[in-house]
Amino acid sequence: MKRILLIEDDEELAELTAAGLSDHGFDVEWTSNGHEGLNKARSVQPDAIIVDRMLPGLDGLGIIRALRNEEIQTPVLVLSGLSKVEDRVRGLRSGGDDYLTKPFALIELVARIEALLRRPADTRQTSLQVGALELDLIERTAKRNDREIDLLPREFRLLEYMMRRSEQLLTREMLLRDVWHYNFVPDTNLLNVHMGRLRHKVDRPGETPMIYNIRGAGFILRETAGRTAVAPMRALSH
Template sequence: MNRILLIEDDAETAEAIVAELADRGFEVQWAGDGVDGLDRARTSSPDAMIVDRMLPGMDGLAVIEALRKDQVRTPVLVLSALGAVDDRVRGLRMGGDDYLTKPFAIIELVARIEALLRRPTDSRETILHVGPLEIDLIERTARRGERELELLPREFRLLEYMMRRNDQLLTRAMLLEEVWNYKFVPATTNLIDVHMGRLRHKVDGPGEVQLIHNVRGSGFVLRSRL
């Protein structure tokens, strides 16, 4: 059973989150202010944390920064009513792993926590490199060599997932579950092929060595070697 630490001062919001996560099999601990939350984070070793940005006693970002200075690498989902790009970037740069703007749907929060728990333990890096590809997870930019890639949000998530698993065969079922958060695989859908086609067109330009390969009948592979 995964243990989640929730640091949230609004009781109504906290109760809704705790109830939903508990129904889904998580063990949830709740702290109502930043000081108590930091102490619980240091002593209870949660598998993931949900931290509100604006907290009494100690700001949520200060809590995260203190944990990162202590070399605590527990994945953190930041909650905030501040939804501007600069606010999100600051939250990620201070050590948050994901950022969710209030108000939000509880089901989206659960999906994001599940995604954080599925991440490899070495996923704290903020810039990924595979061959000539580079993506910046904070600035949300992507490049192939000197060429900037103009990616839509879903394309960016898809490329990030593939770069974290380069040279591995990724089936359509895996991509639907991990990138689209599907809990079941439709009998027939061309969703993956449509998005992959658009991504390949942007990543593999004219005259460039192909990086994204379609393995007929199986899935897709991002090759790390040219």
């Protein structure tokens, strides 16, 4: 059972959140004070932390900065009523791994925590690069060489997932589970529609293709054209 440390001074919200997380199989420890929360983060060694931005004693960003200065890399999700872009950027640049604005749906909070817990320990990056393709995880921007790529939020998450796993075959099941958080494979062309839009944006006419469809298997993001990943080139389509 994964242990979650919840640092939230709104008692009613904390009780509802803790109960919901417990229903999804998490062991939740709750505190309402910033200083106490920081001490618990050090001592109980949670698998993930959910911290309110505004707290008595020590605010959420202060807690995160203190942990990162001590090289404690526990994944942290920031909860806040502040929803402006600059507020989200400040939360992430302070060392937070994710940022969720209030009010929020419990199912989304659970999905985000599950995603944080699936990440390898060495993925605390602010940017990703695969060949000419670059992704800024803070500003949420993408470009290929000097060309800006305008991505919708779901497209950004899909591309981030693929870039973290470049040269790997990504099945439909993996993509629907980890990007859409489905626990089953729905009978829908949802993935094909999004992937088609993403490929159109990433691979423009005249550019070397980077996203390939392995027919009947899944998709691959490749840094270099012409390399064989898991199937012969005749099985690839673009």
